[in-house]
Amino acid sequence: MRRSPKWTLFLGALLVLALGVAACGGSSGGSSESGTSQGTPAKGKQGGKLISLWAGDVDFIDPGETYYQMGTQINRATQKMLYTPQVDDATKPLPDLAESDPQISSDGCTVTVKIKQGVKFSPPVNRVVTSKDVKYAIERGFFNTVNNGYAGAYFGDLKGAKVGVKPGTTISGITTPDSNTVVFNLKPRKAGKCTGGVLAGALSMPLSAPVPKDYAAKFDAKNPSAYGANQVATGPYMIKNDASGKAVGYKAGKSITLVRNPNWDKSKDQRPAYVDEIDIQEGNTDTTVSSRKILSGNSMISGDSTPPPSVLRTAVTRQKDQLQLVPSGGGRWISLNTTMKPFDNENVRKAIIAGFDRDALVKTRGGSTVGDVPTHLIPPGLQGFNEAGGMKGPGDDFMSHPTGDMQLAADYLNKAKAEGVPVSNGKYSGGQTFLMVGDSDGVGADTAAVAKENFAKLGFNVKLRQVAHDAMYTKFCNVPSAKVAICPNVGWLKDFANPQTYLDPTFNGANILPQGNSNWSQFDNKEINKQMDDAKTLTDPQQISQAWGTIDKNLTAMAPTISWIWDKNANIESKNVQGVIDQDNGLWALAYTSLK
Amino acid sequence: MAAYIVRRLLWVIVLLFVITLITFIIFTVLPAADPALLRAGRQPSPELVASIRKQFGLSDPKYEQFFRYVGQILPFVNAKGDQDSFLKINFGYSFQSNTLVLPEIISRMGPTIMLTAGAVVLWLLIGIPIGMISAIKTGSWLDRLTMGIALIAISAPVYFLGLVALFLFDDDIGRFPILPGSGAYGDATSFAGKCGALIMPWFVLAASFAAVYARFLRGNLIDTLQEDYIRTARAKGLSERRVIFRHGVRSAITPIVTLLGLDIGILLGGAILTETVFNIQGIGRYAYEAIVRFDLPVIQGTVLFGAFFIVTMSLIVDILYAFIDPRVRY
Numbered sequence: 001m002r003r004s005p006k007w008t009l010f011l012g013a014l015l016v017l018a019l020g021v022a023a024c025g026g027s028s029g030g031s032s033e034s035g036t037s038q039g040t041p042a043k044g045k046q047g048g049k050l051i052s053l054w055a056g057d058v059d060f061i062d063p064g065e066t067y068y069q070m071g072t073q074i075n076r077a078t079q080k081m082l083y084t085p086q087v088d089d090a091t092k093p094l095p096d097l098a099e100s101d102p103q104i105s106s107d108g109c110t111v112t113v114k115i116k117q118g119v120k121f122s123p124p125v126n127r128v129v130t131s132k133d134v135k136y137a138i139e140r141g142f143f144n145t146v147n148n149g150y151a152g153a154y155f156g157d158l159k160g161a162k163v164g165v166k167p168g169t170t171i172s173g174i175t176t177p178d179s180n181t182v183v184f185n186l187k188p189r190k191a192g193k194c195t196g197g198v199l200a201g202a203l204s205m206p207l208s209a210p211v212p213k214d215y216a217a218k219f220d221a222k223n224p225s226a227y228g229a230n231q232v233a234t235g236p237y238m239i240k241n242d243a244s245g246k247a248v249g250y251k252a253g254k255s256i257t258l259v260r261n262p263n264w265d266k267s268k269d270q271r272p273a274y275v276d277e278i279d280i281q282e283g284n285t286d287t288t289v290s291s292r293k294i295l296s297g298n299s300m301i302s303g304d305s306t307p308p309p310s311v312l313r314t315a316v317t318r319q320k321d322q323l324q325l326v327p328s329g330g331g332r333w334i335s336l337n338t339t340m341k342p343f344d345n346e347n348v349r350k351a352i353i354a355g356f357d358r359d360a361l362v363k364t365r366g367g368s369t370v371g372d373v374p375t376h377l378i379p380p381g382l383q384g385f386n387e388a389g390g391m392k393g394p395g396d397d398f399m400s401h402p403t404g405d406m407q408l409a410a411d412y413l414n415k416a417k418a419e420g421v422p423v424s425n426g427k428y429s430g431g432q433t434f435l436m437v438g439d440s441d442g443v444g445a446d447t448a449a450v451a452k453e454n455f456a457k458l459g460f461n462v463k464l465r466q467v468a469h470d471a472m473y474t475k476f477c478n479v480p481s482a483k484v485a486i487c488p489n490v491g492w493l494k495d496f497a498n499p500q501t502y503l504d505p506t507f508n509g510a511n512i513l514p515q516g517n518s519n520w521s522q523f524d525n526k527e528i529n530k531q532m533d534d535a536k537t538l539t540d541p542q543q544i545s546q547a548w549g550t551i552d553k554n555l556t557a558m559a560p561t562i563s564w565i566w567d568k569n570a571n572i573e574s575k576n577v578q579g580v581i582d583q584d585n586g587l588w589a590l591a592y593t594s595l596k
Numbered sequence: 597m598a599a600y601i602v603r604r605l606l607w608v609i610v611l612l613f614v615i616t617l618i619t620f621i622i623f624t625v626l627p628a629a630d631p632a633l634l635r636a637g638r639q640p641s642p643e644l645v646a647s648i649r650k651q652f653g654l655s656d657p658k659y660e661q662f663f664r665y666v667g668q669i670l671p672f673v674n675a676k677g678d679q680d681s682f683l684k685i686n687f688g689y690s691f692q693s694n695t696l697v698l699p700e701i702i703s704r705m706g707p708t709i710m711l712t713a714g715a716v717v718l719w720l721l722i723g724i725p726i727g728m729i730s731a732i733k734t735g736s737w738l739d740r741l742t743m744g745i746a747l748i749a750i751s752a753p754v755y756f757l758g759l760v761a762l763f764l765f766d767d768d769i770g771r772f773p774i775l776p777g778s779g780a781y782g783d784a785t786s787f788a789g790k791c792g793a794l795i796m797p798w799f800v801l802a803a804s805f806a807a808v809y810a811r812f813l814r815g816n817l818i819d820t821l822q823e824d825y826i827r828t829a830r831a832k833g834l835s836e837r838r839v840i841f842r843h844g845v846r847s848a849i850t851p852i853v854t855l856l857g858l859d860i861g862i863l864l865g866g867a868i869l870t871e872t873v874f875n876i877q878g879i880g881r882y883a884y885e886a887i888v889r890f891d892l893p894v895i896q897g898t899v900l901f902g903a904f905f906i907v908t909m910s911l912i913v914d915i916l917y918a919f920i921d922p923r924v925r926y
Contacts, residue, residue, distance in 0.1 A: 053779075056885070056888075056889075057692070057693065057885070059637075059692065060692075060693070060694065061693070061694075062694070065694075067637040067638070068637075144647050144650065144651055145651065147635075147636070147644060147647050147648050147651060149636055149637025149638070149639060149640070149644070150637065150639055152639070152641045152643065152644055153639045153641070156641075162643075163641065163643040163644050163647055164643055164644065164646065164647025164650070223651060224651065224689055224694040225694070226694070228694060229694070229695070251877075252690065252692075252693035252695045252700065253693065253700075253877065253881075253882060253885050254782065254877045255782065281779055281782065281783075281875075283779070283782075283872075283875040283877060283881060283885075284778065284779060284875055285872055285875070286759070286778065286873065288759075289759070289762055289766075289769065289777075289778050290778075292768075292769040293768045293769055293778070296768065296769060297768055468629070470629040470634055470890050471629045473629075473633075474629040474630045474633045474634060475629060475630070478633070492638075505638070505639055513640070513641070513642070514642070515630070515633060515640070515642070515645065516633050516636060516638075516639075516640030516641075516645060518638055518639065
C-alpha cells in the first residue's frame with residue numbers, strides 16, 4: 001500500500017507555514033514508542049461512538065478495488081478477509097474467514113484454504129458465505145470494470161487469470177470442491193516451482209473478502225462497478241445501508257459511517273468490536289486544527305494524517321498517553337539512476353550514502369519522532385527485518401553514519417577514481433549537471449532542498465525541478481525514458497508482511513517498467529534478481545524471512561539507493577479512548593479500539 | 597430587450613463551449629499526471645493500465661473523447677442517460693470514488709449557496725454603509741479608521757483569517773470557545789444548526805469582500821459627489837440626504853452591482869479556501885479535492901459548473917442594469 005498522498009499537499013503546508021509552526025527541524029525530544037495499549041490489546045468497554053478525523057477519503061470504497069492504507073483500515077472493520085495480520089504482531093497472519101492456515105503444496109503450485117462455516121453476509125444478502133463467494137471476489141478483481149491494482153501482481157499466476165477481462169469471466173485456477181474449500185492452482189514460474197507462498201500472504205488483502213456473485217454481478221456489470229456503493233459486509237461492522245443495500249453511510253469525500261453488522265457472529269471472530277458506531281469525518285485538511293480537536297476533545301482518533309511537528313512536540317512531552325508511534329512498515333529513499341554515469345558505479349553510490357547527512361533529511365519530516373535512519377533496506381515490522389540485521393544493521397560502513405562522514409565518502413570516491421570516475425580532492429569532478437525531480441510542496445520540497453545541498457557538498461551539480469507529487473511520479477520518476485538522475489521523494493510501504501512486497505517491486509530488474517516503474521534506481525543485478533525469484537517460490541515463513549534477510553544484506557552492500565528513513569506513524573487519540581494500533585497498517589485498529 | 601437576452605443566451609452557450617474546450621485541453625491533452633496510472637495504483641502492469649484506459653475511454657483519440665464528453669453534458673442528449681443523472685446531463689464518473697460527478701456537485705450546492713448567501717448579505721450590510729460614511733466624511737478620523745481596517749481585511753488572506761478565527765473562537769480548540777468551528781456544518785442536522793456553524797465562515801469570507809466594496813463605493817461616491825448634476829441638485833435646494841441617496845448613491849452603486857454579480861457567480865462555483873479551512877463540504881472543497889487527487893471528470897465538472905454561474909450572473913447583471921441605470925437601454 002502506498003500511503004495516501006492527499007493530506008500532505010499544499011494547503012496544509014501553507015496553513016502551517018502561515019502560522020509559523022512548520023518545518024524548523026525535528027523534535028529532539030526523543031522518540032517514544034509508548035502510549036496506551038501497545039502490545040496485546042487490553043479489554044475494553046462495550047458501546048459508544050468513535051469518531052475518526054480524516055483529511056481525505058479512501059482510494060476506493062470497494063474491497064475489490066482499494067489498495068491503500070485507509071481502505072484497508074475500513075475493510076479490517078467491515079470484512080472478513082481469508083487471513084488478517086495479528087493486531088499486535090504484523091508478521092503473524094491469523095485465519096479470519098479461513099478456518100486454519102493455508103495448505104501450500106511443496107512446489108508452491110496449490111494453495112488450499114478451508115473457510116469457517118456459518119459466517120453470514122450483512123443485509124440485504126443475509127446468507128451464509130461459501131467458497132464460491134471467495135472465488136468470485138478474486139475473479140472480480142480482474143474484471144475491466146473493477147481493475148484491482150494488485151490482483152495481477154499477487155494473483156496473476158493463477159491458471160486462467162488475465163487482467164482486464166469482461167465482468168463474469170471466471171478463473172479456472174480457482175476451484176471450489178465443496179462449499180467450504182477454495183483451491184488456488186498456480187502456473188509454475190521456473191523448474192516446476194510456483195509462487196503459492198506469495199499468494200498465501202496476499203490472502204490477507206481486501207481482495208480476498210467474500211463477495212456474493214448473485215447480488216454483486218449486476219453492480220459489477222456497470223462501468224465502473226457500483227458494488228462499492230452497494231457492498232455487503234462480513235465483519236463486525238458494515239457501512240450503514242438502506243433496505244436495498246445502498247451504502248448510504250458512504251458519502252465520498254465527506255464521511256463514512258460504520259454501524260454494527262447484525263449478522264456478525266462474535267464466536268467466529270477474533271475482533272472484540274467494542275464501539276457501536278464509528279463515524280469517519282473527512283475533509284479535516286488542516287492537521288493542526290484536527291490534531292488539537294482530538295487531543296482536547298472526546299471519543300476521537302486520528303485517521304490518515306500525522307500531527308504537524310508543533311503538535312507532535314507537545315504531545316510527546318505533555319500528552320504521551322494520547323500518542324502512539326508505530327513503524328509503518330515503509331521507508332523512503334533517494335533513488336540514483338544506476339543506468340547513468342557515474343551512478344552505475346557502486347563506489348560512487350557508497351560514497352554518496354556515506355557522505356549524506358541522512359539525519360538532516362529525517363529532520364525535514366519532524367525528526368526522530370517520525371522515523372529512524374535505516375541501516376539496511378527492509379523496515380521494522382516485516383519478516384526478514386531481524387535476519388537482515390535488525391536496527392543495528394549488517395554493518396556496512398557507508399550505512400553507519402547518519403549525519404554523514406565526508407572522509408569515508410572521499411575514500412569511496414577515490415576507489416571510484418581508480419575505476420575511471422572523475423574525482424578531485426575527494427569530491428566528484430565530472431562537471432555535468434544531474435536532473436533531480438522532487439516535490440514542489442510540503443515537507444517533500446524541504447527534503448529535496450536538503451538532498452540538493454548534500455549532493456553539492458560531494459561535488460555533484462544538481463538541477464532541482466520541483467513538480468506536484470503525482471506528476472513527480474507519473475511524468476518523471478516512474479518513467480525511465482524521462483532520464484531523471486535523482487528522485488529524492490520516493491518511498492514504499494509493504495502490502496503484507498512478506499518482504500517480497502517491499503523489495504521485489506523496487507529493486508528487481510525484472511520490474512523495471514516503461515511507465516509506472518517503481519524500481520526508481522533501475523537497479524538490475526542478475527544475481528539479486530535470481531535470488532528474489534527463488535525466494536518468491538518459498539512457502540515456509542522461516543525460510544522466507546531468512547531468504548529475504550539475506551537478499552537485503554546483499555542488496556544493501558551494493559548501495560542501490562540512499563535509504564534515509566524508516567517511517568513511524570504518529571497516531572493520536574482523545575483522553576477517553578483506549579486505542580489499539582494495528583501493527584501491520586500502522587493505524588488505529590477500529591474493531592479493537594474502545595471508549596474508556 | 598428580448599432580442600438582447602436571446603443574443604446573450606446564445607453567447608453563454610458559446611462561452612461554455614469554449615471553457616469546456618480549454619478545460620479539456622489543459623487537463624486531458626496537456627495533463628500534469630496520467631489518470632490511468634494514478635488509478636492503477638503502484639504496481640501498474642501494462643495490461644492493467646491498458647484496461648483502465650479502455651475502461652474510461654482514455655485510449656480513444658482526444659477529439660473523440662472531447663465530443664463524447666460534450667455529448668454527455670448536453671441536456672437530454674446523452675444516449676446512455678444514466679438513471680441518476682439530472683436532465684440526462686452526465687459529467688462522468690469520478691476516477692477516484694466511482695461516483696457520478698453531477699449528483700455529487702448538486703449535493704454540495706446547499707452548503708455553497710448558504711455560505712455565499714450569508715456572506716453576501718454580511719458584506720453588503722458592512723461594506724456599503726462604511727463606504728458611504730467614508731465618502732461623506734472624507735478625511736475624518738472615522739474615514740481613516742474604517743479604511744485602515746478595510747486595508748487590513750483586504751490584506752489578510754482567507755486561510756489566515758480563518759485559522760485565526762478558529763484558534764480564537766472554535767468551540768473545540770478556541771481561546772474563547774463560543775462558536776461552532778471546523779467541521780461543524782457537516783455535524784449540524786437542523787437549518788438553525790447549519791446557520792450557527794456558518795457564522796464564523798460568513799464573517800471570514802465577508803471580511804475582505806466588505807472591505808473591497810467599502811473602498812470601491814467610497815471612491816465612486818466621492819467622484820460622483822463632485823459631478824455637476826449633484827451641484828445642480830444641491831442648488832435646487834434638495835436636502836443633503838436626498839442628494840446623496842437619490843442622486844449620488846444610485847449612480848455610484850451601479851458598478852457595485854457588476855462586481856456583486858461576478859463575485860456571487862465565482863463563489864457559487866466554490867469558495868475553495870473558506871470551505872477548505874472550515875471543512876464545509878461544498879463545491880469548492882470538492883474542486884480542491886479533485887485537483888489534489890487529479891480527478892479529471894470532477895475538475896472538468898466543477899470548472900464548468902463555476903463557469904456556468906459566472907456567465908449566468910453576468911447576464912443577470914446586464915439585464916439588471918436596464919432597471920437601475922436609466923442611461924442603459926437594450
